[in-house]
Amino acid sequence: MTEAPALAVSTVIFTLRPDSSGSMKLALALVRRIRKPFDGLWALPGGPLAMNEDIADAASRNLRETTGLQPRYLEQLYAFGSLDRSPGSNEKDRVVSIVYWALVGSDEAAAAIESENVSWFWADDLEKLAFDHNLIVEYALWRLRNKLEYSRLAHGFLGERFTLAQLREVYEAVLGRELDPGNFRRMVEANGAVVATGERLEGTRHRPPQLYRYDSSIDLTDLGPLKTSNTKQEKKK
Amino acid sequence: MTEAPALAVSTVIFTLRPDSSGSMKLALALVRRIRKPFDGLWALPGGPLAMNEDIADAASRNLRETTGLQPRYLEQLYAFGSLDRSPGSNEKDRVVSIVYWALVGSDEAAAAIESENVSWFWADDLEKLAFDHNLIVEYALWRLRNKLEYSRLAHGFLGERFTLAQLREVYEAVLGRELDPGNFRRMVEANGAVVATGERLEGTRHRPPQLYRYDSSIDLTDLGPLKTSNTKQEKKK
DNA sequence: TGTGCTTAAAGTCATTCTGACTGTAAGATA
């Protein structure tokens, strides 16, 4: 067998974190490189694909290894393999990266490991990253904003039960703009992917809102061709 | 360096061909396997990724090598890498396939090479293929039907100039159902990605229709993160 | 106790989008 490009798996890990003013903003996990090339720059977590490891499992594993977390949602993004991904390096070093993107709950993310070399960054304000990782993150953001429905986001970022205002806050953080509460409510209710539990959230300084939950019997759109995946899948219609 | 999974590139090549009744139907190119495993079964064209070859170029190359054609549209579909893709084979034989899908013009496709081991098949009536290729084709069809706009299809399957009826026929073939001519016209005109040339198609047995052409200044939606690709890309808005 | 603040939740209204359908125009054919 002749020499072949190496195969790696990386993951864009999204979560929501409160900013200084307390409102939720979209963040992603990066690791600092400690070797050439791009020594010292921040990069997406990743590593080589083991011989007997499923690709999605590898993405899940390096998510766990960097943040200590489990993904609530995981989907393949794209395979990056340009010849010039690592400028200046030898042709023999060529790496093709299969990139996944993931959602982790904001409550768990708050407790996730953070260190000198692993940290959360705001998605809308990134410095120059190693390799072509800025491009990758940009594309992952595009996918997140375009292709994700209410139920998926609810399930990915929030806990088991949540109010519509919380769900709207998630949406506003992802889209980066404010949404009309009334119209948002109408849309979510029409969609039918989240259902009211009957319970209400107590302890607010105003009228107590209903708690909703993700309806696991509905769902799906894409998720890729994989029939058995990290998320339940049933066709609605 | 330890042993790693091999990397291959395959392509789902779509075109439109007239069926026995003369109406256009969606077809795809397959090659017959002449070795184990799945010897004798039909499969997607593909092969290993060369060390110094861009992934999309590899897809384009094996499209040319099997059909003799150039893709009018080419987009990455998905990277398939389950451990059980080639049942019964040794773990050492594991292959991760990065799959592209392509559109080729129906006029060129008619003149494309076809032989004992390379042939066109109707997309809606496929036999059992080698490996997980039925699953891959199914997913490619899903993407084709869901994610493609008028301009893209026009540009991919038709010639430089075409009537709205031809464009509608393309759409009907891809979607597998009939569309209302009036509403289709309204939609296409509102979208603005195809423009009238002023010329008319002569020689029909009825009122001569306008010829339209693809407006290359408009377009895009996804195409992946690649900024410079096989297809021109300019952001609208 | 009651007034005001805040958000929940329901509802209104105009605009746009969509699917189904009708009517007229412009050629060829018989």
Added chain:
DNA sequence: TATCTTACAGTCAGAATGACTTTAAGCACA
């Protein structure tokens, strides 16, 4: 000239969408 076929323009009702109003239900505080 009558008829057939498709091009192309237009109508109409219902659904979806964005901006906005109204009422409900809690809390804080005077």
